[in-house]
Amino acid sequence: MTQRNRLTSGGRIDRSTSLTFTYNGKSYQGYKGDTLASAMLANGIDVVARSFKYSRPRGIVAAGAEEPNAVLQLGATEATQVPNVRATQQELFDGLVSSATNGWPSVDTDVMGMIGKLGGKMMPPGFYYKTFMFPESSWETYESMIRKAAGMGRAPRETDPDTYDSINQHCDVMVVGAGPAGLAAALTAARGGARVIIADEQNELGGSLLNSVALLDGKPAADWVHDVVQELGTFEDVTLLPRSTVNGYHDHNFLTIHERQTDHLADSAPAKMVRQRMHRVRAKWVVLATGAHERPLVYANNDVPGCMITGAVSAYINRYGVVPGNDLVVMTTNDYGYQAALDWADAGRNVVAIVDTRSVANGDRVEAARQRGINVITGSAVIEVQGSKRVTGVSVAALNSSGTQIVGSVTKLKADTVATSGGWSPVIHLSCHTGSRPVWSDSVVGFLPGPTVQRQLTAGGINGQYETAIALQEGLDAGQQALVKLGLAVVNVILPKTKALHVAAPMSLFHIPHLKPTSQAPKQFVDYQTDVTAAGIEIACREGFEAIEHVKRYTAMGFGTDQGKLGNINGMAVAAKALNKTIPETGTTVFRPNYTPIAFGAIIGRHCGALFEPERYTAMHKWHVEQGALFEDVGQWKRPWYFPKAGETMQQTLNRECLAVRNSVGILDASTLGKIDIQGKDAREFLGRVYSNAWAKLAVGKCRYGLMCGEDGMVFDDGVTACLGENHFLMTTTTGGAAHVYEWLEIYHQTEWPELEVYFNTVTDHWSTATITGPNSRKLLAELTESDVTNDDFRFMDWKQITVAGVPARVFRISFTGELSFEINVQANYGMYVWEKLIEAGKKYDLTPYGTETMHILRAEKGFIIAGQDTDGSVHPYDLGMGWCVSNQKPFSYIGKRGMNRSDCTRENRKQLVGLKTKDPKQVIPEGSAAVLNPNAPKPLSIEGHISSSYWSESLGHSIAMGFIKGGLDKMGDTVYYPMADGTVIEAEICSPIFFDPKGERQNV
Amino acid sequence: MQKYSGFGLFKHSLTHHENWQRVWRNPAPKKKYDVIIIGGGGHGLATAYYLAKEHGITNVAVLEKGHLGGGNACRNTTIVRSNYLWDESAALYEHSMQLWEGLSQELNYNVMFSQRGVYHTCHTLQDMRTNERLVAANCLQGIDNEMVDAEQLQKEIPTMDCSKNARYPIMGASVQRRAGNARHDAVAWGYARAADALGVDLIQNCEVIDMEINDGKITGVKTKQYGMIKADRVGCVVAGNSGVLAKMAGFELPVESHPLQALVSEPIKPFLDTVVMSNHVHGYMSQSDKGDLVIGAGIDGWVGYGQRGSYGIIEHTIQAIVEMFPCTSRVRMNRQWGGIVDACPDASPIISETPIKNLFFNCGWGTGGFKGTPGSGNLFAHTLADGKPHPIAEPFSIKRFHTGALIDEHGAAGVAH
């Protein structure tokens, strides 16, 4: 039996199931039902961490979420490493591998500990603000040293093997916490017919009752818990969530619950199970029954392993059958602290003394201790602890009545465990999350939930009510209130009877004085994890950091992974004393989500990897993949970028694809272009208002290109719109802009011009579009249709409803390449069929599939813009040289008209889109390059403009570029310079952006 | 001012740190000041410091509703860079960057300015074009910025997934190596201490509830705690409250206040020694000296003064981070919080005269205020001292929203397109 602190009976552990775990490479045994912390204590492990700043040895202090020290690295393999797991919340499983996160060579013998001892005096709060400044260049060296020493656990370097998910839940009543108050509330609400979720962070419901020896109806409290949980389980509309922490309480009663489904089973989730799950809950009413956290007292060397809080001592004894030491001294400001001594004595170990800071103590628990013959020393305190890796003794001295000074002599007692209780702090974290400011209560000696606009009720410990009977009653009341608010009939629940104990008033004391002033006394820790001491807080106050937020930030109090659950109130008390203020006068302490940390994986659920964002495919996607296309991400779409053949470089592919179009025929999958169906008698009028050009005379069967501007006159999208019928149009948009354009149309229709009769529908996915372009495109089309597609009958900018390959198709004779082109739109279900027919029929014309890159080159040869590439929100149609696409004759002041006439938009020297021809025709100017007039001038240089599109044109045998130049439209023939990163300069001549077929003859044949 | 140094620390350790001086006084306000600065955040404190230091104007009060540096100064994700696109912005942020370099020494307060580099990752061809344009512009503006390809990026940031497996594979990145981050609290405190030492009155817990305006000219402000305080000139630097103060003065601003959320992981051992930002997948991350991964989220799309936003933003942000750094899946999120950012339509700030004579506004920094702190304070001090804007600040006038001469960094970043 190596579990030397394990009791032979009692507790909620299963002694028949022995589990093996390792800590720092050494193997230990524990039992099913243990937490890692209880198993470590059972095995007599004292040191579980080295502290952050001073590298002091640290032991387990608490038994739950408030634990600051026992924060370990878990994981048996590289991929399953989890940093910073709180041992008090980690259930033991067979094969668990854990280690301390700091300490070299080990947590027991740590070299840094020496530095902490020697250098600790040099590290008051904020010391880093005051030094490491000289010489100026040295900060980076200092910083890398600081960073290596900081941090706690480590992230894995391999990908997480586990999956996570999230689930949306709705309920009438969300009960947070399953202690006496929460269970009573849930039971009441459930019996009243409400849809209830009750969640608790522990492995079983019951809360504090699981740690308690109190009797309910004369039976162990756990029996009542068992009965209630069983009954709750019979309701169809009640969801019980153990191992589930309500981590965030957001606006409009939205709560997030983090459920650990497999962390108690194994290192990594068993097959077909998710490791963790987030419940995203929308609750009509919330009952916060979150209980309270005990506060340790602040005294000299209070961080030596063996210093604990009293409630934790009781929990380890009663729940886990573990007595974490042999000789106990209790120090308390209240009656509840006595329970630890009673439990300790019941476990058969030695209670050295109970030191009560109150001069008079007469509550029932006090009397019980006295009757047991325990040495109760009143009006005194433990002022200092002896020992380094474990408590060896304590110094006790009498206090004055306010607890501010030591009076009388010091007595030394031998002990290995010190349990302290400075009272309890209501767990108000969740109530703060929605912006409610907590309110200080002198009678509770703690903060209570503040006023809130959420539909929130509270019960039990969160209200400062720690007696089981009152907590039960408050839970019942909250359950009934919720039923009333929900309009359900109120039901009654007969609560179990408890023995009413007389509880005497607690003393408001946080910081125990020492013989020496705080600045000279041994360290008195306030926040263990961040190594904040009472002396440190006093220094901060002395230096002028007087607001509690300043104190916290200057000292780092509350910034640990426990978020100051144990220390914040004590720290406020120390600051208040230093500033001669009351605690509420120093401010409040506000908590933010999360209550306890949550794995990133759980928060994102399935939205990772391939499901990070869905991929959108066209109907012909499979064909593109089979042809070896490379893809470009455009919005969520996967578009073929280019179709390389074996052995080709990218440029060779592009050259081949471009030449194929110019010389014969190419085919492009254009399905991703946004398509909006517009109908209604005022559709035409509407188009005239949202496009910059005229639409009044567009005949049925005709298409027109349009520019869309914002009210500021700046171009944001473009596309071709076809007149399908007198009151029926099909608008196309850019691939990435489709959703925005659609909402744009709707907002104007619904909010500005509801009198216009017009309807919009996005039909992007309804159609597949195959664009065939090149001199042979008509011949190819003719092979697959009976209809007349000759130039006489099917003019440029016409569209026709015909049959292609036997499939009804809308064919648009529009061109983005400058070649004779047909855009064949068929129902998406036929897309692949028609595409394959075109490919087959095209063989004799060397039909060449091409992707977005060739499309870009071909359009740039023609000087056609791409919205988003050749626009950036700062250019209007005239800047683009597209005044031809603006109609100022329209009676209605279309969107953009007023904007593009503002003074800055009509000034001289605006950046304008031009073509650029390099002096060396072989040189391609990199896109993004910036133009200057004199490359030899000193920096900073004034930038004349930038290159927005630039390519090698195989058809022309030279490079082409489009770009912006200040006043460029009036500078044709001028030379500009593009300095490169390598120091070279590319010289280019400003020219028309239309490089190929300037008269536009080829598309008109 | 008590000088800080390693030796000083040692000396004080001998007397148990009992003799440190106050970092700033706690004065009661005078009846009248030459200049009142409303808002004791980083920008306001920097403004006060430079007014005193560079313009010799020391009869200055900073009025702070709560405590110094308690707003966005302590809520941001501390990124400092100057690689902005347009000449106007580049000049502004580079002015700031040059003040960052050497700020610790200037203030005798270690603001922990860490030039660890800031990367903008590119996930699409459009991203690449946008960043290449930025790099080219910066090179001519005299601002360091360079492109790195995915292979090189993987070497420089080993924990990031630069493979082709990602949903939006990283194609490359631009990196400004002089950029980095700094300790946000220290910046506010360092400026406060230095301003106080030069005679500036820092008045905490002093809320401005009205302005005294006669004939279109401001002559003082009314405070909740101290009544009327007169001033020749008033500068308003109250991110998160600009609209409220403007309403007091009787005008509206081209500004909307939105929640901006951020979060940190638990502290972990060194994982990322630079700053990574992605406009495409919408997330950015650095690691603090304490070990926390500091992660920025996007702004909520609605006006909100509650210093909290919607949970969905947090989810999306962490999705982006895990997409880029798959190894963080088992790392745990510790804490989230929100600030209130005053955003202008063109994502550039306002440093400007207002319709009220002698009243000046410095606002609208959006999500980029922290990096601008020294430059903003320096230029605003100039504006307050001269009564007219510094040439670098001139393009950032409110008037640009009338003429149309916007400085659209938003559009240029390719975010809206």
Added chain:
Amino acid sequence: MLHIYCPHCAEYREEEEFHCAGQAHIARPLDPEACSDEEWGEYLFFRKNPRGLHHELWVHAAGCRKFFNLTRDTQSYEIKEVYMIGEQPSVVAGSVQQTTASGAKS
């Protein structure tokens, strides 16, 4: 996360389905050409941005795609009312007790 009642669908739905389109009741000037640059700039960019009650335009983007207005407290995030385009709000500043600026943390 906001819980929003869509008046068109007559249901509460999650914020994720909606998109805020900014301040409500900004009418496009009927005669833009008659506006000065200042007036056009005010229409385009200048906003009330209140701390307290705010009237906003929202769209049920992933639902019925219809726009509507709502009145929301920008401090507490409480939604006070939802109303149709063309209607005027019934909850306006001064009509109910409001959170004052002083109630907020700086």
